[in-house]
Amino acid sequence: MTHVKLTMAQALNQALRDAMKADDSVLMFGEDVGPLGGVFRITDGLTAEFGEDRCFDTPLAESGIVGMAVGLAMNGMRPVVEMQFDAFGYPAFEQIVSHVAKMRNRTRGRVALPMVIRMPYAGGIGGVEHHCDSSESYYAHTPGLTVVAPSTVADAYTLLRRAIEWPDPVVFMEPKKLYWAKEEVDLTEDVPGIGKAVVRREGADATLIAYGPSVPIAMEAAEVAAAEGRQLTVVDLRSVVPFDDETVCAAVRRTGRAVVVAEASGFASVSSEIVARVTERCFHSLAAPVRRVTGFDIPYPPPKLEKYQLPGVDRILDAVDDLQWEDS
Amino acid sequence: MTTVEEQLLPSKEPVRLIDQDGVLHDHSSYKLPAEQTLVDGYVELIKGRRINDQASALVRQGRLAVYPSSHGQEACQVAASMVLADGDWLFPTYRDTVSIVSRGVDPIETLTLLRGDWHSGYDPYERNVAPQSTPLATQLTHAVGVAHAARLKGEDTVVMALCGDGATSEGDFHEALNFAAVFQTPVVFFVQNNEYAISVPLSKQTIAPSIAHKGIGYGVPGERADGNDLAGLLAVLGQAVDKARAGEGPQLVEAHTYRVQAHTNADDATRYRQDDEVTPWLERDPIKRLEAYLNSAGLLSDDTKKRADETATQVAQYLRDGLMPEPGVDSEDLFRHLYAVPTPQLVEQAAFLRDELAREES
Ligand SMILES: Cc1ncc(C[n+]2csc(CCOP(=O)(O)OP(=O)(O)O)c2C)c(N)n1
Numbered sequence: 305m306t307h308v309k310l311t312m313a314q315a316l317n318q319a320l321r322d323a324m325k326a327d328d329s330v331l332m333f334g335e336d337v338g339p340l341g342g343v344f345r346i347t348d349g350l351t352a353e354f355g356e357d358r359c360f361d362t363p364l365a366e367s368g369i370v371g372m373a374v375g376l377a378m379n380g381m382r383p384v385v386e387m388q389f390d391a392f393g394y395p396a397f398e399q400i401v402s403h404v405a406k407m408r409n410r411t412r413g414r415v416a417l418p419m420v421i422r423m424p425y426a427g428g429i430g431g432v433e434h435h436c437d438s439s440e441s442y443y444a445h446t447p448g449l450t451v452v453a454p455s456t457v458a459d460a461y462t463l464l465r466r467a468i469e470w471p472d473p474v475v476f477m478e479p480k481k482l483y484w485a486k487e488e489v490d491l492t493e494d495v496p497g498i499g500k501a502v503v504r505r506e507g508a509d510a511t512l513i514a515y516g517p518s519v520p521i522a523m524e525a526a527e528v529a530a531a532e533g534r535q536l537t538v539v540d541l542r543s544v545v546p547f548d549d550e551t552v553c554a555a556v557r558r559t560g561r562a563v564v565v566a567e568a569s570g571f572a573s574v575s576s577e578i579v580a581r582v583t584e585r586c587f588h589s590l591a592a593p594v595r596r597v598t599g600f601d602i603p604y605p606p607p608k609l610e611k612y613q614l615p616g617v618d619r620i621l622d623a624v625d626d627l628q629w630e631d632s
Numbered sequence: 633m634t635t636v637e638e639q640l641l642p643s644k645e646p647v648r649l650i651d652q653d654g655v656l657h658d659h660s661s662y663k664l665p666a667e668q669t670l671v672d673g674y675v676e677l678i679k680g681r682r683i684n685d686q687a688s689a690l691v692r693q694g695r696l697a698v699y700p701s702s703h704g705q706e707a708c709q710v711a712a713s714m715v716l717a718d719g720d721w722l723f724p725t726y727r728d729t730v731s732i733v734s735r736g737v738d739p740i741e742t743l744t745l746l747r748g749d750w751h752s753g754y755d756p757y758e759r760n761v762a763p764q765s766t767p768l769a770t771q772l773t774h775a776v777g778v779a780h781a782a783r784l785k786g787e788d789t790v791v792m793a794l795c796g797d798g799a800t801s802e803g804d805f806h807e808a809l810n811f812a813a814v815f816q817t818p819v820v821f822f823v824q825n826n827e828y829a830i831s832v833p834l835s836k837q838t839i840a841p842s843i844a845h846k847g848i849g850y851g852v853p854g855e856r857a858d859g860n861d862l863a864g865l866l867a868v869l870g871q872a873v874d875k876a877r878a879g880e881g882p883q884l885v886e887a888h889t890y891r892v893q894a895h896t897n898a899d900d901a902t903r904y905r906q907d908d909e910v911t912p913w914l915e916r917d918p919i920k921r922l923e924a925y926l927n928s929a930g931l932l933s934d935d936t937k938k939r940a941d942e943t944a945t946q947v948a949q950y951l952r953d954g955l956m957p958e959p960g961v962d963s964e965d966l967f968r969h970l971y972a973v974p975t976p977q978l979v980e981q982a983a984f985l986r987d988e989l990a991r992e993e994s
């Protein structure tokens with residue numbers, strides 16, 4: 305097959321390009337996504353290739369962008385919008401929660417909104433205030449949304465293609481710090497779709513559960529643990545909603561111990577939901593309480609301090625060490 | 633020659649073709665609608681008034697949870713739908729029941745939201761009527777999207793987007809006007825200025841000379857009309873729709889009317905306004921004045937009066953018959969329409985509720 309070396313940013317760009325080629329109703333719009341190609345260049349070249357009607361800049365107003373996407377989706381289009389940064393998606397929050405998420409439900413299935421809200425998110429890029437939020441929990445908490453977060457280049461391509469084809473609105477969380485991660489990939493390869501978690505690494509002793517930007521850290525931690533004699537499974541959620549209880553719980557039952565790794569603040573978050581679900585379902589297989597390594601419950605810190613906030617290999621390994629091994 | 637500013641600013645006075653005494657006034661820019669249109673409009677007004685008053689009565693009888701009445705605003709309600717073609721779209725709010733029914737949507741399905749057996753009861757694609765929007769002004773950007781999609785598809789659809797005076801303070805009102813202007817989408821923004829947002833008078837929403845004046849800031853032509861004069865509204869809204877359809881971009885129309893009743897049955901208007909403020913508005917009633925004009929012009933035949941009366945009686949009976957019985961609800965509906973394919977978690981929760989209900993029954 306055709307293996308190519310791509311960054312995640314290039315894979316996302318390719319996914320948009322291929323989706324727009326495959327379906328004339330796919331539109332891409334937002335702030336600076338036209339001739340500039342987006343501040344992260346994810347939409348690079350799309351206006352040139354598909355014209356201004358298909359990929360265009362809008363006035364600077366996120367609620368307007370998402371609201372317009374709702375109307376376009378109501379009338380036969382498949383809009384993909386970019387929120388320039390995670391924290392700049394908040395002006396659109398009312399639209400997302402009150403309309404995007406609810407339209408199918410409030411119309412008894414008569415109006416569906418096939419649309420994608422692309423959200424460059426999370427930290428680790430030395431970004432200043434308001435550029436590094438992990439906002440996935442707000443969306444995951446909202447019934448009616450599908451929330452996806454790729455961690456690999458191959459997934460970035462395939463999950464974005466699937467998200468655009470998905471019959472319901474998808475909040476597509478793009479880990480900014482992985483935009484420049486390069487991988488040898490085969491874009492024609494079939495990878496599991498939305499709603500399926502995958503086991504990235506098998507190990508019998510404990511399970512790390514992660515998604516988006518935390519997956520590579522979890523993989524690194526597992527590598528170090530293996531060198532130290534402890535075999536860790538790593539589960540990559542890929543989609544936060546729908547949540548793949550089956551894959552997650554199977555891994556936890558196999559290993560009897562688990563640590564959830566997430567960059568977002570832990571309080572009332574996706575990570576707390578995972579702990580609750582795993583505890584409810586796997587209690588008798590657990591040899592220790594499920595631990596979490598998350599961001600502290602603080603606003604995302606300034607660049608010089610972000611190293612304290614981000615889950616790192618050592619913190620993950622410490623959490624694994626704390627899984628009451630002496631009792632087993 | 634008029635300047636760009638003059639083209640964007642509204643008329644010096646709200647456009648009025650028939651005054652509160654039923655007297656006709658010529659206007660340099662707007663023509664009186666055809667006789668038959670006015671006669672049909674009269675029948676619609678009578679029907680709309682009856683829908684409002686019957687629905688309010690049904691709230692008192694516990695058949696509707698709440699009813700935000702457009703009593704006194706029926707001319708706006710009826711005109712908004714009458715000026716649209718079949719393929720056009722209407723984006724209504726919670727107060728626009730009469731407008732939705734005027735567009736041909738089933739009255740019982742229209743009142744589903746306020747009855748409480750579901751959120752939106754009608755199929756938006758059947759008559760191109762969006763679900764009623766409660767979060768103020770949020771529907772206006774959807775209207776822009778629907779209109780933009782139509783333009784991209786090469787269709788000559790016009791979208792009529794309704795909101796109240798209070799809603800013009802919301803950010804989405806401004807974003808919608810600006811987006812529509814930048815993309816030159818065929819949307820008519822129609823603001824029913826009834827002088828109140830629940831208890832708050834217009835003077836606390838804006839100190840602009842009028843709401844129609846706000847258009848100029850976005851490059852959108854603004855116009856204002858007497859909101860209780862069906863003839864003037866049909867002329868102004870009709871022209872706005874024609875311009876939008878002809879590719880002249882979005883239009884902003886403000887109707888100056890008045891909320892003669894409380895915000896809803898749950899509101900107590902005596903806490904924030906005096907009765908003597910309301911009284912003059914009763915004299916400006918939209919039905920009274922059209923009736924006076926049609927009578928004086930010899931256009932109100934016994935047949936028309938009979939038709940109006942029968943239409944109103946029928947719709948009232950239809951509402952009572954349809955809303956008196958308890959609505960059937962299905963608990964499975966709670967989980968059915970969140971996603972095209974329900975998540976495993978929703979499947980589990982639906983089974984849980986089914987099981988709980990089965991145990992209650994046994
Ligand atoms: C975003 C939002 N904020 C507050 C409310 C509560 N609310 C419902 S109606 C209303 C007044 C709206 O006034 P106006 O826009 O003038 O419309 P009217 O009710 O007079 O038709 C308010 C504050 C709401 N529905 N949505």
Ligand SMILES: [Mg+2]
Binds near residue numbers: 796797825827828
């Ligand atoms: Mg009002």
